[in-house]
Amino acid sequence: MRRLNRKKTLNLMKELDAFPKVPESYVETSVSGGTVSLIAFTTIAFLTVMEFTVYRDTWMKYEYEVDKDFTSKLRINIDITVAMRCQCKYCSSESFETL
Template sequence: MRRLNRKKTLSLVKELDAFPKVPESYVETSASGGTVSLIAFTTMALLTIMEFSVYQDTWMKYEYEVDKDFSSKLRINIDITVAMKCQYVGADVLDLAETMVASADGLVYEPTVFDLSPQQKEWQRMLQLIQSRLQEEHSLQDVIFKSAFKSTSTALPPREDDSSQSPNACRIHGHLYVNKVAGNFHITVGKAIPHPRGHAHLAALVNHESYNFSHRIDHL
C-alpha cells in the first residue's frame, strides 16, 4: 500500500511539471547551438562576477568628527532666480554673531528671463526625476556620486534661443563666506544697508506692484 501511495504521489508531482523534458532521441546538437550556449554561459558568468564586485565595493565611506576650527569661514554656493528686477531685490546673511555678509562680496546680480527655455525645462525635469529616484534607491545614489566626479557640470544650461523678451527677473548666483554659527540668508525687497542693531533694506522706494517673490532654486 505504501509503494502504491508513493507511486501515485510521484506521478502526481510529474504531472505538475510545467517544463516537460524532451527525450534525448529528439535532440540534435549543432555547432551554432553550442556557440550560443557558450556565449550565454560566459555572459552569465561575467554578470555574476560584476555584480559580486559591486556588492563588495566599499568606496563610499562616511566619517563624522567635531569641527574645532572656529576661525575659518564656510563657503556657500548659491544660484537662485527671483521674478523681480535686480534693482528691486537684495540678498544678505546675518548670523548670531551680529555679522552681516553683504551681497556684493561674492554674489552676482544678473538680469534674466524667469521662464525657462524648452531645453532648460527638459534639464529641470530630468534633474527632478533623478532627485526623486535618489530618495528611493540608495544604491543608485552611490553610483551617481561615484560618476559625478567624471561627469560634466550639472549647472543650469544657458538659453539656446535668442529671446527678444526683456529681462523680468534677477538671477542671484555666486558664493558667500560665512561664520560657522547659526544665521539667516534671505532675499527681500530693497538693497541691504548696515544698521547698528542689525541691518535694514531700502524697501520704501519700491512700488508694491513690483513685488513678486516667485523664485527658482537651481543650486544651493
C-alpha cells in the same frame, strides 16, 4: 496503508510534467548554437562575478563635522493651512461650507 498513499503520490508527482519534453526529432544541434550558448553562459557568469565583487568592495564612510560658520542662516520653508472662515467680500459663507 499510509505507505501506499505516499507511493502513489510520489509516482504521480514524478509523472507530472508541466513542461513536456520536445521530441528528439525536433532538436537539431549545431556548432553555432553551441557557440552562442557558451558565449552567453560565459557573459552571464562574468557579469555575476563582477556584480558580486562590486557588492563586496563597496562600503560607506561616514564623516561628521561641526559647522563653524555662525553667520549663515538656515532657510526653512513652511506651508501652513489655516481652517478659518473666508472674510473676503467676494466670497460667501455658502461657498466655504461646500469646500
